[in-house]
Amino acid sequence: MLSFDDAQNIISNELEKIKIPHIPADLYNPVRYILSNGGKRIRSSLVLLACDMFGRNYSDAINVALGIEIFHSFTLVHDDLMDSSAVRRNKPTIHKKWNPNVAILSGDAMLILAYKMLTSVERHFLIPVTTLFNSTALSVCEGQMMDMNFENHNKVSVEDYLKMIGLKTSVLIAASLKLGALIAEANDEDCENIYSFGYNLGIAFQLQDDLLDVYGDSFVFGKKIGNDIVTNKKTYLMIKALELATGEQQKKLYELLSGTDFEPEEKIITISKIYNELNIKLLTENIINQYFDKASLNLENITVESERKKVFKDFALSLKVRDY
Amino acid sequence: MLSFDDAQNIISNELEKIKIPHIPADLYNPVRYILSNGGKRIRSSLVLLACDMFGRNYSDAINVALGIEIFHSFTLVHDDLMDSSAVRRNKPTIHKKWNPNVAILSGDAMLILAYKMLTSVERHFLIPVTTLFNSTALSVCEGQMMDMNFENHNKVSVEDYLKMIGLKTSVLIAASLKLGALIAEANDEDCENIYSFGYNLGIAFQLQDDLLDVYGDSFVFGKKIGNDIVTNKKTYLMIKALELATGEQQKKLYELLSGTDFEPEEKIITISKIYNELNIKLLTENIINQYFDKASLNLENITVESERKKVFKDFALSLKVRDY
Numbered sequence A, B: 001m002l003s004f005d006d007a008q009n010i011i012s013n014e015l016e017k018i019k020i021p022h023i024p025a026d027l028y029n030p031v032r033y034i035l036s037n038g039g040k041r042i043r044s045s046l047v048l049l050a051c052d053m054f055g056r057n058y059s060d061a062i063n064v065a066l067g068i069e070i071f072h073s074f075t076l077v078h079d080d081l082m083d084s085s086a087v088r089r090n091k092p093t094i095h096k097k098w099n100p101n102v103a104i105l106s107g108d109a110m111l112i113l114a115y116k117m118l119t120s121v122e123r124h125f126l127i128p129v130t131t132l133f134n135s136t137a138l139s140v141c142e143g144q145m146m147d148m149n150f151e152n153h154n155k156v157s158v159e160d161y162l163k164m165i166g167l168k169t170s171v172l173i174a175a176s177l178k179l180g181a182l183i184a185e186a187n188d189e190d191c192e193n194i195y196s197f198g199y200n201l202g203i204a205f206q207l208q209d210d211l212l213d214v215y216g217d218s219f220v221f222g223k224k225i226g227n228d229i230v231t232n233k234k235t236y237l238m239i240k241a242l243e244l245a246t247g248e249q250q251k252k253l254y255e256l257l258s259g260t261d262f263e264p265e266e267k268i269i270t271i272s273k274i275y276n277e278l279n280i281k282l283l284t285e286n287i288i289n290q291y292f293d294k295a296s297l298n299l300e301n302i303t304v305e306s307e308r309k310k311v312f313k314d315f316a317l318s319l320k321v322r323d324y
Helices: A004-017 A025-035 A042-053 A058-082 A100-118 A123-150 A158-183 A188-215 A236-244 A247-258 A264-277 A280-300 A306-320 B004-017 B025-035 B042-053 B058-082 B100-118 B123-150 B158-183 B188-215 B236-244 B247-258 B264-277 B280-300 B306-320
Strands: none
Touching (some): A004 A058, A004 A306, A025 B123, A042 A306, A058 A123, A100 A123, A100 B100, A123 B025, A123 B100, A123 B123, A188 A236, B004 B042, B058 B100, B058 B123, B158 B188, B188 B280, B236 B264, B247 B264, B264 B280
């Protein structure tokens, strides 16, 4: 059986083998640049691992896995442009290294290349694979649009926030797993359970990210602590705090969210203090654990021997205890 | 048999029937906006007409035709953003009416929606349809990148220019026709001939556009005359003039192309004068006619009764004599 490391290595090797054209250079060099930019290949590895868990040789799922990896990279290129992010994985983003038009167009080419890989799956799986991928890809766009819209709204409900991160992050993780299961011809119920496993894990992961931004160790986490606070990001912590805060606390939160002339350090300290008063850390840990529990149950319900699920159990556990 | 008008009406009606989601509004309203923006539906009509010419009911090609129409609209949305065009079909472009991020993301959604339509073709045609579409869509991106690159180069060869307009414009027209032929299960040679017919017609059409920008009647043409000259666009006329000009003429052309502080009217007059001295109008008309002749030969070589080709003969003729 494949380990996570095996899967990641296979993906990295196979990505290098893809023949990406060289001309026009400004179209295809950015594609090579982002694909070789050392991502963790999580989603594409999940395709192979799910296929493997359900007893089919992972090689039948390679093209679909590569399609997922290229699609994920496409979303990073366009999202970084839309979010004006200058750096990704310690390197300049494409719209910074080249220019915005190059980011738009090479992103478009990547979306097409993703479809090219996906549609080279064995004929028998073409309809289920493209059907699931089409709806997933649209969902990811919907999630990104919701996320951008939230920036301009102070009143975001927990429900809407969970829906947004579900669309933006979880459906692709869920679909990656289900695609592997489809190619392994797993039964419908198992397909749904592996999908839900990925979905719930994705939500837990995103909520953890929100938590670590405030309560993580910046050295271990690898990002600056409090970045979400400084950039007025509507994280689960902020949404929950806005929901629970009253009186002076509420006034202060809205004041800090709408103003721009605050010292970053002061803003982080003030908002963290309110989070502490409102017990936001514990509330967030509770909901994260709920989603991990749901995922765990989904995995248990899958009808393959326990041993074959080990890689996913370990994966979920490694996420649960992460502090980075 | 279908007429061009029939095909256009069918496309317009079917486009209205597509169920595009409503939420998030900023993602899907722009899709509705551009799709209802009164385009001529040429490419999608060609899918239906080719299918019809080869004796298959056009209804089998509807989803593919709609996919082509949505794809074409996607290219307009992203191209308008990259080219900073403020108006399209007398209405504000999406990045103007909404904002650049909306144009990027709703464009992405349209590319996915295009695939969604295309991949709902009858199972039997899924591989040939997606294979041709994938390579065509990548070519269109390549053409747009070449076009943007040409803006910064004064030395563009005629050969490179013809390659660029081939990729940016012709391959989609050619592929639209071939997709219809594939669905009608036309033989390989006929498929290649209808593809070449579309390719050559596309080149002729684009060269005509270049010519009309200078020698058209602005009232009939519907655009301001000399716009390409004012914006330093590398048209066939300019490239040919740069190739042929010597001495003072050459100096003047490079001077006008590199400077920005010229009166538009004066620039148009000066460059038109050089075009006239170099006989550019006749040279352009000659190459346009060569491409129309090639297209005509491609159509002749198709092995269906002459009567069934009439709609395409008339279409080519209507393009040949156009002054708009």
